[in-house]
Amino acid sequence: MSQARKLKDSVAKKGLFHVMATHSPISAMLAEEAGFDGLWASGFELSALYGLPDAWLITMTQHLDMLRAIASKSTLPVIADIDTGYGNAINVLHAVKEYERAGAAAVVIEDKVFPKMSSLVAGGRQELVRIDEFQGKIEAACDARIDKDFLIIARTEALIAGLGQDEALARAKAYVDAGADMILIHSKQEDPNEIEQFARVWKERSDVGLVIVPNAYPELDATRIKELGSVRVVIYGNYGIRAAVKGMKDAFKRIIENGGVQHVHKDIVPVDEIFRLQGMDKVKVDEKRFLK
Ligand code: SPV
Numbered sequence: 531m532s533q534a535r536k537l538k539d540s541v542a543k544k545g546l547f548h549v550m551a552t553h554s555p556i557s558a559m560l561a562e563e564a565g566f567d568g569l570w571a572s573g574f575e576l577s578a579l580y581g582l583p584d585a586w587l588i589t590m591t592q593h594l595d596m597l598r599a600i601a602s603k604s605t606l607p608v609i610a611d612i613d614t615g616y617g618n619a620i621n622v623l624h625a626v627k628e629y630e631r632a633g634a635a636a637v638v639i640e641d642k643v644f645p646k647m648s649s650l651v652a653g654g655r656q657e658l659v660r661i662d663e664f665q666g667k668i669e670a671a672c673d674a675r676i677d678k679d680f681l682i683i684a685r686t687e688a689l690i691a692g693l694g695q696d697e698a699l700a701r702a703k704a705y706v707d708a709g710a711d712m713i714l715i716h717s718k719q720e721d722p723n724e725i726e727q728f729a730r731v732w733k734e735r736s737d738v739g740l741v742i743v744p745n746a747y748p749e750l751d752a753t754r755i756k757e758l759g760s761v762r763v764v765i766y767g768n769y770g771i772r773a774a775v776k777g778m779k780d781a782f783k784r785i786i787e788n789g790g791v792q793h794v795h796k797d798i799v800p801v802d803e804i805f806r807l808q809g810m811d812k813v814k815v816d817e818k819r820f821l822k
């Protein structure tokens with residue numbers, strides 16, 4: 531069964547499909563071991579890994595290379611964050627082919643003007659393309675996929691851009707009309723009310739599932755999300771990189787303060803844990819078999 535089929539079936543069957551953001555193969559492995567259902571090849575996380583803002587500075591090649599590396603170290607389906615789709619509908623045609631070939635099970639395309647700016651940054655430039663222009667990009671994405679189970683998820687930034695519920699609902703409906711399999715509705719309000727309101731109205735109007743990314747409104751937990759009835763996928767959008775940065779900052783600070791690693795080593799994972807993640811045992815077995 532293809533990863534795309536696996537994703538489509540699991541999303542249909544599960545009450546709520548939990549997706550963790552990844553920026554590296556090791557973060558993908560840890561997410562799978564922790565019990566997540568899928569992985570998010572996040573633009574924000576990969577940009578942060580390179581010490582760059584999430585403002586379209588990472589190339590498609592960099593993102594595809596990382597996606598391939600992530601997909602090769604996990605059995606979970608990978609949802610690729612392709613931002614605005616690398617330009618207009620012609621760029622989308624090319625991008626979807628590349629991401630499907632690289633092993634993604636789905637792509638998320640957002641209706642911002644290329645080049646995008648991070649949704650979360652205060653006072654960020656948040657311009658959206660015309661609805662019909664984005665419909666063309668969705669149609670191109672649907673046309674480009676080879677596996678018909680490969681999900682095309684349309685993301686509207688109408689709430690992020692401050693355009694209100696009516697505009698967000700109109701855009702979501704137009705994107706479904708253009709062929710989108712799911713709608714990602716994003717908000718940066720700390721109060722989850724904006725998302726909850728959208729999700730409730732959407733439920734009355736459409737059977738198409740919603741995807742949400744509770745980065746700005748963390749108190750909207752799985753129980754509350756399930757009650758909304760229309761959200762099928764939750765993406766934990768930047769938690770991997772934030773957890774990694776916290777862990778490194780704490781450890782590095784203590785090493786400087788203590789003038790050595792004599793204390794910190796007890797509070798970080800032992801080297802054996804890294805050997806386990808690297809598959810070192812197998813290397814030992816293979817050495818015995820093949821080194822002559
Ligand atoms: C990402 O993780 O790259 C996202 C989610 O697109 S957010 O950063 O909240 O826009």
Ligand code: MG
Pocket residue numbers: 572573574584611613
């Ligand atoms: Mg992104």
